[in-house]
Amino acid sequence: MLYILIGEDDFSIRQELQIIKNSAGDPSSLLSNTAVLEGNKVTPEQLHAACETVPFLADKRLVIIEGLFEKFEQKRKNGKKKSSRNPPEADQYKSLSDAMKGLPPFTELVLIGGDIKATNPLLGELSAVARVKKFPLIKGKQLSQWAEQRVALHGKGSSISKEALDLLVRLVGSDLWTMANEIDKLVLFTGGRPIEEADVQAVVSNAQETSIFKVIDAVMESRVSLAQQLLQQLYKQGMAPAQILVMLSRQVRIIFQVREMRNRGRSRGDIQTRLGLTQNFIFQKAWEQADKYSPARLKDVYHKLLDADIAIKTGQYSNPDLVLDILVIELGHRGAVTT
Numbered sequence: 001m002l003y004i005l006i007g008e009d010d011f012s013i014r015q016e017l018q019i020i021k022n023s024a025g026d027p028s029s030l031l032s033n034t035a036v037l038e039g040n041k042v043t044p045e046q047l048h049a050a051c052e053t054v055p056f057l058a059d060k061r062l063v064i065i066e067g068l069f070e071k072f073e074q075k076r077k078n079g080k081k082k083s084s085r086n087p088p089e090a091d092q093y094k095s096l097s098d099a100m101k102g103l104p105p106f107t108e109l110v111l112i113g114g115d116i117k118a119t120n121p122l123l124g125e126l127s128a129v130a131r132v133k134k135f136p137l138i139k140g141k142q143l144s145q146w147a148e149q150r151v152a153l154h155g156k157g158s159s160i161s162k163e164a165l166d167l168l169v170r171l172v173g174s175d176l177w178t179m180a181n182e183i184d185k186l187v188l189f190t191g192g193r194p195i196e197e198a199d200v201q202a203v204v205s206n207a208q209e210t211s212i213f214k215v216i217d218a219v220m221e222s223r224v225s226l227a228q229q230l231l232q233q234l235y236k237q238g239m240a241p242a243q244i245l246v247m248l249s250r251q252v253r254i255i256f257q258v259r260e261m262r263n264r265g266r267s268r269g270d271i272q273t274r275l276g277l278t279q280n281f282i283f284q285k286a287w288e289q290a291d292k293y294s295p296a297r298l299k300d301v302y303h304k305l306l307d308a309d310i311a312i313k314t315g316q317y318s319n320p321d322l323v324l325d326i327l328v329i330e331l332g333h334r335g336a337v338t339t
Contacts, residue, residue, distance in 0.1 A: 007135030011176035039068030
């Protein structure tokens, strides 16, 4: 059987792969009857040999190939389509697809890819003979349902309030690996009682990111008193002044980069990819704040944060909390320079 698992939801792809493995027989026997091939290097001959090898003391043989579809994706460079005349592998998909057709009954072949377009030639060749499953990122109501079901899977009456669920989805976004990890932490933290909004604020990593964004807004908008209150909350959560400075500097830098790339006409998706921001929440907040503050204001704040970080690390001040408080007051009194 030929399986094709493609999409941006890598978590669900790995779950589906595990289902295929479980159906292939005894796990201990499958270990010696599994071949994993690199899609960007595999040849038709290697693929044919891997699929035709008779399993040893088992009924099934599992062959897994990742990254093969990406080899045949049309790429763009400088806004133009990549020429189809230059790549020596332009027609190789045909010989590879031939090697995957007519598989012996004992071979389970699984092809794994990312966000593969419908125009991919290899996908077009194999769609009619394969079991194709697509795994796009889940969002909105579907994501909330997934998270709620994930909580319930822990058993013992595990549940989550609507307010906590909404906050969790907003903070984590569509990254199911992170979502599953945060849910596991929340269930452990609550010890069997329902998960509430305060638990999400206390446990989920992005809750600290939310507080950092609030501090940035307060500083930029000269709300010194609010900024100081938010800093005190971060101290109570166990964050050290040096750690807060690093996070503040990182977010201001991201906001500045978003603003600069937008001014150069780059798309939202391209900017998020270039910055390596896999968590939609952080990127969304940076996108919103890039509208509010001028490049000059962002540069000023960023350099002041770096100066304060150096002052703390070099021991210029014996009380790091004081450095951060003075910085907030100084920046706040400079006034907000908006767009």
